[in-house]
Amino acid sequence: MRILLVNYRYFISGGPEKYMFNIKKMLEDNGHEVIPFSIHSTKNVETEYSKYFVEPIGSRDAVYFNEVKKTPKSVWQMFSRSVYSTEVKKAIQKEIKDINPDLVYIIHFVNKLSPSVITGAKQLGIPVVLRLSDYFLLCPRFDFIYQKQVCEECLTKGYKTCIKRSCVQGSKAASLIRVFSMKYHYLIKVYDKVDAFITPSEFLKNKLVDNGFAKEKIYCIPTFTASKSEVGEPQVGTYGLYFGRVTEEKGVDTVVRAYEKMPDKLLKIMGDDTTEEGERLKTYVKDNNLSNIEFLGFKSGTELENIIKGARFTLIPSIWYDNLPNTALESFQYSKPVIASNIGSLPELVIDGENGYLFKPGDADDLKEKIMLLDNDEKITEMGLKSRSRLEDRFAPKTHYDALMKVFEIVRG
16 A cells, blocks of 8 residues: 655654654555655655655744744745645645555644645545544644643633633734634535544544544544664663653643652653743752752653663653653553553553552642652562553554554545
């Protein structure tokens, strides 16, 4: 099968890109041909198909919204990519005509490529499968968060709430554009053209069904992880570990406050800490002389894996409806217990008291209590083995591949 794989980044930036490269390799290992469609960036992995990629909003060095220099051209690009980009549609149609794929598998496109990737494929008679990694179909902000609390008012009161509160990028203009784009996409019924939706969690699937999406088109296929090195025998490590994006919705603040109460226990925070939240937390740690908390910055490959191996347990302190994060599966791979917030899909991953513990989101005292429960090396080992077993039972690569291929065959008719 020849598959056109669409994502707005062609380099590792977060969970969606880790999944993209993992599934690309898995499909290729099983004899399929996988061809990318993305956006030009100086960080991209090299590919002969970059000739089909579209130009980014702003420069090729910019990754995030706040890095884009606001010019008339970039502002227009932001608007068109949010709403509907004929430039992107023409680009993907050119690639489709040249390579003639059997289907299009879309990972992420919002605000960078636009849903014209869907219509571009469907106009040429190509089936489209869309994988969802957040809540962009339901929430203008993608994460159902307002002032560090879960908020679903756009579902109950309408999108005027988003505009009134300037939820998107703290900007009323950005919020207005985002709401306009969502209403426009609903008007042109662009998502009706999608042949199948893939959700990593039952939680997200149920949210979609509860809000009017066709249940028969939605398939819950939990993601998987792939090691770049030998997993080796389980280790009982020496520190608690948070790894992932250091952003507000990820709740890293809760972990810092919990370890502030436990100066004798070591915490390592691994991930891009140059974000606004990362800088704020580093300043807080420095100003309060918290010598037991160490920021490691972004790591990848073998270095990242060795840091996970050296942890006693890992922490997923999200305050949003986290959608089956890769960090949990990577933790399970190395037989690590996981302490996670009792929110979103996380209870689908962590069975409280078996392969880790659940705690009340945002509650540093509750988190501290759960951390103290893992002072016992025997318990660390026992729970770690159950984590590994859960990975093999529920989140194995072959399980994911087999389920995905069934969906691909269904949409191809």
